[in-house]
Amino acid sequence: xxxxxxxxxxxxxxxxELIAHGLLIPxxxxxxxxxxxVFEDVLDRFGALVxxxxxxxxxxxxxxxxxxxxxxxxxxxxxxNFPQLAGTIHSFCGGEKEHQALRRKMENGEDWTAxxxxxxxxxxxxxxxxxxxxxxQRGPLSREGALFDVYSWxxxxxxxxxxxxxxxxxxxxxxxxxxxxxxxEFRAAWIERGQRIIESLQxxxxxxxxxxxxxxxxxxxxxxxxxxxxxxxxxLIPITSEEKPTACLSFNYAQDYFGQLWNIPTxxxxxxxxxxxxxxxxxxxxxxxxxxxxxxxRWPAGVRKVLWG
Amino acid sequence: xxxxxxxxxxxxxxxxELIAHGLLIPxxxxxxxxxxxVFEDVLDRFGALVxxxxxxxxxxxxxxxxxxxxxxxxxxxxxxNFPQLAGTIHSFCGGEKEHQALRRKMENGEDWTAxxxxxxxxxxxxxxxxxxxxxxQRGPLSREGALFDVYSWxxxxxxxxxxxxxxxxxxxxxxxxxxxxxxxEFRAAWIERGQRIIESLQxxxxxxxxxxxxxxxxxxxxxxxxxxxxxxxxxLIPITSEEKPTACLSFNYAQDYFGQLWNIPTxxxxxxxxxxxxxxxxxxxxxxxxxxxxxxxRWPAGVRKVLWG
Numbered sequence: 001x002x003x004x005x006x007x008x009x010x011x012x013x014x015x016x017e018l019i020a021h022g023l024l025i026p027x028x029x030x031x032x033x034x035x036x037x038v039f040e041d042v043l044d045r046f047g048a049l050v051x052x053x054x055x056x057x058x059x060x061x062x063x064x065x066x067x068x069x070x071x072x073x074x075x076x077x078x079x080x081n082f083p084q085l086a087g088t089i090h091s092f093c094g095g096e097k098e099h100q101a102l103r104r105k106m107e108n109g110e111d112w113t114a115x116x117x118x119x120x121x122x123x124x125x126x127x128x129x130x131x132x133x134x135x136x137q138r139g140p141l142s143r144e145g146a147l148f149d150v151y152s153w154x155x156x157x158x159x160x161x162x163x164x165x166x167x168x169x170x171x172x173x174x175x176x177x178x179x180x181x182x183x184x185e186f187r188a189a190w191i192e193r194g195q196r197i198i199e200s201l202q203x204x205x206x207x208x209x210x211x212x213x214x215x216x217x218x219x220x221x222x223x224x225x226x227x228x229x230x231x232x233x234x235x236l237i238p239i240t241s242e243e244k245p246t247a248c249l250s251f252n253y254a255q256d257y258f259g260q261l262w263n264i265p266t267x268x269x270x271x272x273x274x275x276x277x278x279x280x281x282x283x284x285x286x287x288x289x290x291x292x293x294x295x296x297x298r299w300p301a302g303v304r305k306v307l308w309g
Numbered sequence: 310x311x312x313x314x315x316x317x318x319x320x321x322x323x324x325x326e327l328i329a330h331g332l333l334i335p336x337x338x339x340x341x342x343x344x345x346x347v348f349e350d351v352l353d354r355f356g357a358l359v360x361x362x363x364x365x366x367x368x369x370x371x372x373x374x375x376x377x378x379x380x381x382x383x384x385x386x387x388x389x390n391f392p393q394l395a396g397t398i399h400s401f402c403g404g405e406k407e408h409q410a411l412r413r414k415m416e417n418g419e420d421w422t423a424x425x426x427x428x429x430x431x432x433x434x435x436x437x438x439x440x441x442x443x444x445x446q447r448g449p450l451s452r453e454g455a456l457f458d459v460y461s462w463x464x465x466x467x468x469x470x471x472x473x474x475x476x477x478x479x480x481x482x483x484x485x486x487x488x489x490x491x492x493x494e495f496r497a498a499w500i501e502r503g504q505r506i507i508e509s510l511q512x513x514x515x516x517x518x519x520x521x522x523x524x525x526x527x528x529x530x531x532x533x534x535x536x537x538x539x540x541x542x543x544x545l546i547p548i549t550s551e552e553k554p555t556a557c558l559s560f561n562y563a564q565d566y567f568g569q570l571w572n573i574p575t576x577x578x579x580x581x582x583x584x585x586x587x588x589x590x591x592x593x594x595x596x597x598x599x600x601x602x603x604x605x606x607r608w609p610a611g612v613r614k615v616l617w618g
Binding site: 032067117 | 334376380393399420422423426430499
């Protein structure tokens with residue numbers, strides 16, 4: 001499994017190594033893997049490290065399932081910007097007769113999926129997407145604004161042999177809602193704090209403006225706007241490439257986009273601003289395995305101390 | 310929120326209480342909720358309790374994402390038996406022109422979901438479904454057979470106001486594969502052990518044969534067969550009803566169904582038998598909140614000791 005074929009990219013090679021070491025378990029679909037106990041432990045320990053700040057700062061913990069309300073999703077505008085990445089969920093909604101037809105199609109190897117009907121949920125595209133309609137139901141924010149700790153499985157439909165580009169992965173986020181000042185302060189502090197956390201784990205990283213894959217021609221304008229206004233920074237860590245490092249943390253300033261969209265006022269009645277720091281949990285674990293080796297027991301003592309205490 | 314309307318069922322009343330106490334967070338779809346930190350802590354502590362046995366008995370831990378390979382799913386036969394419960398995942402696979410049409414449909418409030426195409430994954434119907442094809446890839450079992458600890462988000466598309474019938478929930482399973490004797494011994498021991506665990510948590514429970522919702526007329530025969538052969542037992546705990554208690558643990562003997570289906574031989578070359586014990590994690594947490602109250606800090610000392618040590 002670890003033999004390097006001439007045509008293999010560095011991404012493919014790292015994927016094979018992760019599989020050979022039992023950390024990822026192939027499931028027959030690119031970008032979809034089982035995880036071993038060792039992999040999960042690294043993820044959990046990093047999650048606990050990040051979670052300390054929220055516990056100390058009164059972040060409200062909410063754990064959403066790996067799906068969200070389809071109507072909320074439609075309202076979010078995600079299909080305008082990233083239609084290719086999203087996944088709607090569809091079910092069989094027929095009776096006996098339709099079921100017989102379905103079974104015949106399956107037995108004959110015909111496509112049976114076109115008869116499935118969209119149900120009221122879609123796979124979660126980002127951990128914070130269910131949060132905004134939830135907060136909106138509570139009425140105006142208090143003077144202090146609000147702070148949340150969310151964590152969810154997310155889907156990005158982009159099959160790839162790069163282990164750092166999984167279709168299913170977990171995203172941990174702190175989300176701050178409030179006045180522009182509260183939100184900017186939160187983001188600026190996390191841009192510093194995020195870098196210090198990664199430094200403490202002895203992994204190289206550099207900050208850059210983000211380059212999101214907005215869809216189509218119009219998407220180019222949105223991507224330019226995002227860059228020009230410094231709305232999203234990413235902490236990049238080289239995993240399989242020095243030249244194209246991987247975004248492992250992101251620091252997003254949504255201005256009053258969600259406040260307007262979901263009608264979430266601050267105590268003064270203006271649409272709230274929001275920002276979030278997002279941790280790509282699998283990517284971060286993959287960065288550790290790359291830089292420190294496949295066996296966490298043999299990682300540098302300083303790294304082990306930060307993660308396992 | 311806690312006021313009981315005359316038309317409210319006990320299930321609806323319990324759901325409102327859970328929401329009023331902040332344990333579940335409505336997401337606008339029946340059977341789909343966010344979870345609070347307190348709810349998650351109970352779930353995690355019960356998971357840790359159950360996990361001790363696997364650690365002591367060498368169970369291999371695999372954590373699959375909340376989706377599985379669609380071809381594996383098709384091969385599993387799930388659509389024959391429970392088509393109404395399953396969820397396929399569909400994506401936008403068009404270009405600029407199709408995207409413009411999609412946006413028009415969304416803006417006009419028309420159905421846009423029929424244009425989505427099924428991708429290679431479906432939402433996981435049961436935690437162990439990705440395990441069998443994974444094990445099959447490894448070749449014949451050893452003489453000792455195999456033992457796994459799996460845990461996954463699962464979908465059952467059955468919108469309901471009963472909080473114990475969520476559409477998205479987590480299932481923890483121990484799965485044993487081997488000879489009929491190895492597998493029967495595993496299941497018999499877990500039928501005892503499962504009851505003792507629930508007893509130690511001071512919740513009433515009784516064992517019964519299962520009554521799975523197989524689809525349609527043919528499904529009735531399958532359900533009868535399952536009952537007559539004692540293939541599946543459930544540990545039932547009254548949550549919102551004494552007369553209709555909720556299946557919180559199940560003990561399944563699949564005979565050589567998965568061994569045949571996925572071609573998993575024992576060391577002797579015969580198709581392996583398999584059994585699993587499955588824990589409906591949300592249901593178990595809901596049973597604790599029902600019997601011990603909404604604040605775990607005030608649960609009986611004996612229960613707190615078992616869960617929090």
